[in-house]
Amino acid sequence: MMPSSSDTTEAMPAAAGPREASTSATPVLDLVLKTLEDAKAEETVSIDITGKSPLTDHMVITSGRSHRHVGAVADQLERALREAGYGKPRVEGLPHCDWVLVDADDVIVHIFRPEVRDFYNIEKLWSAEFTD
Template sequence: MNGIVSQNDVPSPQVKGADSPDVLLDVILATLDDAKAEDTVTIDLHGKSSMGDYIVVTSGRSNRHVGAIADQLSRALKDKGYGRVTVEGLPHCDWVLIDAKEVIVHVFRPEVREFYNLEKMWLAPPPEADREPRRVDA
């Protein structure tokens, strides 16, 4: 062997704590609780969307609180070995999105959360669930 290690020979680093989306969700919920986030709702996306496993919607009391929640959550995820997360909306802090891959977190000011009402959109049954089944003759 010539001492050269190919990319394929190097094991990928293990991400500690990244056991499952459920473990990630637990870390997120605990961090939101520590940050004094309010009215936290978890929406299970299994069978509804391929963009992730869960959406978490929560509120901060003010723009500053929303920004602090987002900052604390992104730091906690990095410290726990989840790497860098994508954070959008920090300049204004009305609505900050933290994309942690399997779990997407939306942190709102209360008025903005009420306006967009994401919970209603994601928790509503699909339109076809309201219809009666109908017979189709071939």
């Protein structure tokens, strides 16, 4: 994967730091964002942490409307990554579906129910740590 020199997304009005998902510089991130959009995930943000964390290059945070929707989004994302040749991502948080993490190496995706997302507020944590 080639590192991105700049974040090409638009600023999210509700929170300082994270970026609202739009276009990206990597094919796997593009696939993730497109799949989340197709799955009707809500309030998707992408945080570019390239070179700032050994964990990943991009953190994507999104919401599903219910337990069932969170699980369906995770399943659809896992299937899309496999079909595109990225292998089987590591998935944590099923079957509860309050917070599901999909680890696709260069992109880590957090899929939350809205109230769980509000409680943990990881956008603020990651953006405060890596965007200053």
